[in-house]
Amino acid sequence: MSLKHLNDEEIQEYLDGNLPAQDRTMIEEHLERCPVCQDSLKQYRYLYDGLTKEEGFDLSNDFAKTVISRLGIETQTKPRFNYFYVLLAFLGAVIGVATIIRFIDMKSLGVTIYETIQPRFEFISVFADSVKNALLILNGNAGLVIVAGLALAFLATVDRFVLKPKYRRVSF
Amino acid sequence: MTDSKLQIERILSGDQTAFRALVEEYQRLVSHIVFRMVSTKEDREDICQDVFMRIYQNLGDFRSESKLSTWIARIAYNACLNHLEKRKLVPLEELNSPEQSLENFLERHKRPDEITEEKEVGALLENEINRMPATFRTILTLYHLEDMSYTQISEVMRLPEGTVKSYLFRARKLLKDRLKLKYQPEDLCH
Numbered sequence: 001m002s003l004k005h006l007n008d009e010e011i012q013e014y015l016d017g018n019l020p021a022q023d024r025t026m027i028e029e030h031l032e033r034c035p036v037c038q039d040s041l042k043q044y045r046y047l048y049d050g051l052t053k054e055e056g057f058d059l060s061n062d063f064a065k066t067v068i069s070r071l072g073i074e075t076q077t078k079p080r081f082n083y084f085y086v087l088l089a090f091l092g093a094v095i096g097v098a099t100i101i102r103f104i105d106m107k108s109l110g111v112t113i114y115e116t117i118q119p120r121f122e123f124i125s126v127f128a129d130s131v132k133n134a135l136l137i138l139n140g141n142a143g144l145v146i147v148a149g150l151a152l153a154f155l156a157t158v159d160r161f162v163l164k165p166k167y168r169r170v171s172f
Numbered sequence: 173m174t175d176s177k178l179q180i181e182r183i184l185s186g187d188q189t190a191f192r193a194l195v196e197e198y199q200r201l202v203s204h205i206v207f208r209m210v211s212t213k214e215d216r217e218d219i220c221q222d223v224f225m226r227i228y229q230n231l232g233d234f235r236s237e238s239k240l241s242t243w244i245a246r247i248a249y250n251a252c253l254n255h256l257e258k259r260k261l262v263p264l265e266e267l268n269s270p271e272q273s274l275e276n277f278l279e280r281h282k283r284p285d286e287i288t289e290e291k292e293v294g295a296l297l298e299n300e301i302n303r304m305p306a307t308f309r310t311i312l313t314l315y316h317l318e319d320m321s322y323t324q325i326s327e328v329m330r331l332p333e334g335t336v337k338s339y340l341f342r343a344r345k346l347l348k349d350r351l352k353l354k355y356q357p358e359d360l361c362h
Contacts, residue, residue, distance in 0.1 A: 008341070008344075008345045008348070009341055012341055012344055012345075043348050043351065043352055044344070044348055046351070047297070047344060047347055047348050047351065048316070050294055050297045051297075051312055051316035051317070051344075051347075052316050052317065053294070056200070056203045056204045056207040057203060057207050057213070057216055059199055059203055059217060059220060060217060063195070063199060063217070063220070063221070064192045064195040064196055064199070065192075066221060067195055067221050067224045067225060067228075068188060068191065068192060068195075070221060070225060071225055071228055
């Protein structure tokens, strides 16, 4: 390598830092003695400096905002936790309860509430009967329950990994 | 979970702040590619916006087999190619056969007296880069400005690694020779 001039590829490889240590040493030894290759190296160094200088164009200051606006992503800001409003709500609740206790006949109120809501919870007993009947029909056949569970898990996986990203896509 | 994965998860769950951070982190990379590929100034910002919209819409498809920057650069590169083809701003043969295009470039600009006077060597370099085929310009940008490896560039541009390396070396030799034609070594080495 020291008998002939370095070629362009060798100089570029040297500047890129891609050469094994042995080749690198040989090139450095040659460069120490060869003014022609030193010139060539300097020209490449200058070129490399120019290529690493910042080029491009300036995007507008509100570039990110414009992109988000075009996509129509809704702003998600975390609601601030305001202690003053919490205190106000607590005081309001205390005053409200105190007023109810002071001025209202609690016993008749309780009876009225019970009579009002009792018919609306009949569905609970109906639901419990349905579950009981379903279990009787299954007659301890756990396999059917497992298959149903696996089917639901499969559908959930498909939804999570395949369908969900598509729901999120926005056309433009 | 890596930072990139976490950031993507947050964006996919609708976190606008995370997406804004991604735009700010990668807008330099995208603008460099668009700058080198598209010469019409008025189109550049619109293309950059389109690139980030595509990134958002396809983020769910990103797999961690490549780096996020490589994936984003690829989207930017494809968007530029689509733009150039659609507007017919670059001859099709340049996009399909950049090597042939470089030969034509050398043929057209082979004589030193054809070089216009430039006050600064930097301006001459910029001018020479802009005259090169888009493929060569992009490789120079990705390697020298974005510090991408041959492997990453080959993923971005869908070119074999050997071709990337060959184009890069030829482009740099060409630029060095062009600068040498106009300026003596002592002018360049200050």
